[in-house]
Amino acid sequence: MIMDFDARANILSTEISDDWAPQIRDQWRQNIDNLHQELAAEFGQRDFASKLQNFRELGAKPFSVLAYHNIFLDQARSAFVMGAYYPALVAACTLGERILNHLVIKLRDDFKSSPHYKNVYRKDSFDNWPKMIDALADWKVLLPDVVRNFAKLNARRNESVHFRHGLDRETRAPALEAIQLLGAIIQQQFTALGGSSWFIAGTPGMSFLRRDVETLPFVRLVFIPNSYLVSSRHQMHLTSNGLLVTDEVHESARDLTDAQFALGEV
Known part of the structure; x- marks a missing residue:
């Protein structure tokens, strides 16, 4: 982000x-x-x-x-x-x-x-x-x-x-x-938009880190500090103060695979 x-x-x-x-x-x-x-x-x-x-x-x-x-x-x-x-x-x-x-x-x-x-x-x-x-x-x-x-x-x-x-x-x-x-x-x-092997395929518009790379030293050093943790329910809104990210995360939310996340399952 x-x-x-x-x-x-x-x-x-x-x-x-x-x-x-x-x-x-x-x-x-x-x-x-x-x-x-x-x-x-x-x-x-x-x-x-x-x-x-x-x-x-x-x-x-x-x-x-x-x-x-x-x-x-x-x-x-x-x-x-x-x-x-x-x-x-x-x-x-x-x-x-x-x-x-x-x-x-x-x-x-x-x-x-x-x-x-x-x-x-x-x-x-x-x-x-x-x-x-x-x-x-x-x-x-x-x-x-x-x-x-x-x-x-x-x-x-x-x-x-x-x-x-x-x-x-x-x-x-x-x-x-x-x-x-x-x-x-x-x-x-260091790309922030698509095309990299770090990212989940099939998520046009924004880049989402694959689960299996989150613990890699490079990803942990460079990408995690510049990212938001979101669920598949998240929304982004362009406001006068910049980009606002909202989310509906529930404790009972399912633990999704990368493929399920890309499909927008909840």
């Missing part, structure tokens, strides 16, 4: 079709014009065409629970929009390393019997990505696609932090790739 996202780039990428009703086309044009003004106020008018293109190419910021990355991801994306490509590149790579560090440090005590524990139990920070990735993968913390994307981001990190002549000539493309890799990692590992 407690999440972060920015889907404004999707609005900019929407093509207004001649098949749409005139009032719909006019409304979309007005929405895009309003967004242009909003972004100009946020990033400045100077060289605004380039900033707008950068913002569009970044794509939407992923729907993510509030965890170890939201504020710093915003800063990396803003640097890219402003044309500060090398700072954006280094920020994305460094943030990837910070996420790995945070997960290892917060979760290592749950895996004291693991052969990886002897390599990670003393330090307060780590710069060896393969060791961290291998440990988190073996602990079933990182999803398989996330493991692959972290390996790609590590390659970008090594190319950007250590001296390479090519960066003197071109930093925009590697910065864009690094931020998009990081966004994919966050979308896959």
Whole structure:
């Protein structure tokens, strides 16, 4: 329930079709014009065409629970929009390393019997990505696609932090790739909306954690603190003060399976 996202780039990428009703086309044009003004106020008018293109190419910021990355991801994306490509590149790579560090440090005590524990139990920070990735993968913390994307981001990190002549000539493309890799990692590992293996299938609109994952160390660390416990009778209401969740939970309520919950049984 407690999440972060920015889907404004999707609005900019929407093509207004001649098949749409005139009032719909006019409304979309007005929405895009309003967004242009909003972004100009946020990033400045100077060289605004380039900033707008950068913002569009970044794509939407992923729907993510509030965890170890939201504020710093915003800063990396803003640097890219402003044309500060090398700072954006280094920020994305460094943030990837910070996420790995945070997960290892917060979760290592749950895996004291693991052969990886002897390599990670003393330090307060780590710069060896393969060791961290291998440990988190073996602990079933990182999803398989996330493991692959972290390996790609590590390659970008090594190319950007250590001296390479090519960066003197071109930093925009590697910065864009690094931020998009990081966004994919966050979308896959920390997503707040559907598609993840953590969630019950067949519950459109919102994501509900499967019962068998509630005790997993990663889920307990990241998702549970950002979630509400609800029954299948719960309702959500959009109010002037935000989203209000109401529920009718009775002590005699049946103990439902995930499938029964998805079907709305009571």
